[in-house]
Amino acid sequence: MTQAYDIVVVGAGMVGAALATGLGQNGFSVALIDRDSAGAFDPAQSPDLRVSAISAGNERYLRQLGAWQKMATMRLTPYTRLGVWDETRHPLSNLLPARLGQTIFNATDLNTGHLGHIVENRVTQYALWQCVREQPSVDLLAGSGVSAVCQQQDQATVTLDDGRELSCQLVVGADGAQSRVREMADIGTQRDQYSQQAMVISVRYRGAVEDITWQAFHPSGPRAFLPLHSAGDAFPQESWASLVWYDSPDTLSRLKAMSKPDLLAEIQRAFPPELPPLTHIDACASFPIARQHANSYSNGRVVLVGDSAHTINPLAGQGVNLGFQDAQCLQDLLKECRRNGLNLSDSSCLQQYEQQRRPANRRMMLAMDLFYYLFSNRIPPLHLARNLGLGMAQALPFAKNRVARYAMGIEEELPAVLQLLASRLPSLPLP
Ligand SMILES: Cc1cc2nc3c(=O)[nH]c(=O)nc-3n(C[C@H](O)[C@H](O)[C@H](O)COP(=O)(O)OP(=O)(O)OC[C@H]3O[C@@H](n4cnc5c(N)ncnc54)[C@H](O)[C@@H]3O)c2cc1C
Numbered sequence: 332m333t334q335a336y337d338i339v340v341v342g343a344g345m346v347g348a349a350l351a352t353g354l355g356q357n358g359f360s361v362a363l364i365d366r367d368s369a370g371a372f373d374p375a376q377s378p379d380l381r382v383s384a385i386s387a388g389n390e391r392y393l394r395q396l397g398a399w400q401k402m403a404t405m406r407l408t409p410y411t412r413l414g415v416w417d418e419t420r421h422p423l424s425n426l427l428p429a430r431l432g433q434t435i436f437n438a439t440d441l442n443t444g445h446l447g448h449i450v451e452n453r454v455t456q457y458a459l460w461q462c463v464r465e466q467p468s469v470d471l472l473a474g475s476g477v478s479a480v481c482q483q484q485d486q487a488t489v490t491l492d493d494g495r496e497l498s499c500q501l502v503v504g505a506d507g508a509q510s511r512v513r514e515m516a517d518i519g520t521q522r523d524q525y526s527q528q529a530m531v532i533s534v535r536y537r538g539a540v541e542d543i544t545w546q547a548f549h550p551s552g553p554r555a556f557l558p559l560h561s562a563g564d565a566f567p568q569e570s571w572a573s574l575v576w577y578d579s580p581d582t583l584s585r586l587k588a589m590s591k592p593d594l595l596a597e598i599q600r601a602f603p604p605e606l607p608p609l610t611h612i613d614a615c616a617s618f619p620i621a622r623q624h625a626n627s628y629s630n631g632r633v634v635l636v637g638d639s640a641h642t643i644n645p646l647a648g649q650g651v652n653l654g655f656q657d658a659q660c661l662q663d664l665l666k667e668c669r670r671n672g673l674n675l676s677d678s679s680c681l682q683q684y685e686q687q688r689r690p691a692n693r694r695m696m697l698a699m700d701l702f703y704y705l706f707s708n709r710i711p712p713l714h715l716a717r718n719l720g721l722g723m724a725q726a727l728p729f730a731k732n733r734v735a736r737y738a739m740g741i742e743e744e745l746p747a748v749l750q751l752l753a754s755r756l757p758s759l760p761l762p
Pocket residue numbers: 341342343344345346347364365366367382383384385475476477505506507508510511512529531618636637638639645647648649650651652653654
């Protein structure tokens with residue numbers, strides 16, 4: 332028997348689960364499908380290897396959904412300072428004062444309590460699944476993937492791997508970067524693979540929980556520190572952190588082949604002195620990184636959100652933040668569509684969604700490429716430019732704070748000069 336819904340959301344990752352919760356709160360009947368199930372949270376377990384910096388803007392959104400309150404009872408780590416600097420050594424470096432190219436964004440300069448939070452993806456997803464389960468009009472169907480999406484004149488039919496069939500007005504593809512829904516809707520992508528990969532390492536360090544997240548840029552890629560919670564009674568006076576080491580696949584393969592004590596010593600040597608003393612490596616994994624943008628955000632009765640529509644370089648931790656903004660935008664437009672008595676796959680509604688989200692997502696992708704290009708090479712003028720750029724940013728609090736407010740999701744637009752630089756980028760090859 333075919334079960335009928337207003338909307339079928341495929342993919343209950345952070346973005347799909349957030350969207351399904353919001354739609355349920357607004358009375359839509361929704362089936363939320365995922366081939367996996369979200370693991371339960373256990374306060375004794377080590378942190379998830381995958382963590383995200385969630386902006387203050389999206390904290391508000393997750394609070395509206397009721398997820399933030401649940402995440403806070405599990406674990407999340409606020410940061411009040413964000414540091415960025417250039418670690419490249421070059422003959423020109425001697426002409427510049429040490430750490431001229433360093434910028435520290437501070438919550439107090441922005442009259443706010445914190446700049447954002449570092450949260451384990453498992454915590455965010457688990458909290459959102461709890462919210463989904465509280466919605467009477469949402470069915471969470473976990474443990475079965477989608478094998479077919481068939482679009483008809485008056486509805487779409489989604490077939491699950493176990494043979495169940497669901498009908499709906501609109502199918503949302505929230506099934507990540509390798510989206511099957513996108514493929515089944517015949518939506519192509521523009522994709523570029525970066526030469527760098529990202530290695531994420533879960534560590535414990537000696538000391539109290541830090542209030543700063545930082546990123547030191549090397550020509551081979553950034554090295555970043557993201558603070559997590561205290562290690563508790565089991566390891567007194569120790570805290571958890573997530574490190575990200577961007578480098579060539581060869582270098583990362585060499586690092587991954589090391590024993591944990593050797594890797595720990597190598598990290599301590601290669602990261603800047605700001606890294607607190609490490610005591611333990613829990614786990615590590617590397618991820619290829621790509622810039623990918625769907626050629627269209629919708630086709631007929633299928634629409635894309637989150638990583639299925641766009642993936643960006645994770646160096647400024649904006650991927651899921653953009654996905655949450657897609658979800659909010661789509662939810663608002665679908666409410667309006669229903670108020671106006673239109674079908675939920677109405678083409679003007681889906682076009683409006685794309686008109687609102689594509690430029691914002693593209694701007695962020697280009698801004699990330701601007702950083703990637705500026706910092707991933709040793710060309711002397713660029714070395715000077717980025718140091719002067721960071722030095723000027725530090726000296727010009729107004730501009731600096733606008734960048735921070737943009738990254739925090741409080742301000743919609745990048746400062747004009749960065750928009751201009753970013754708009755010139757497509758002609759630049761990825762180094
Ligand atoms: C190293 C690294 C660091 C990052 N750091 C940050 C950060 O600090 N901040 C940030 O904002 N972003 C960060 N990101 C990006 C962020 O992780 C992604 O943008 C985010 O996970 C995308 O969420 P999503 O829900 O769109 O997709 P996903 O998280 O990929 O979820 C997709 C879901 O769909 C399900 N699914 C897939 N196929 C099917 C199918 N056929 N049928 C049914 N279900 C299916 C999957 O099981 C999964 O649950 C980082 C990424 C990387 C690689």
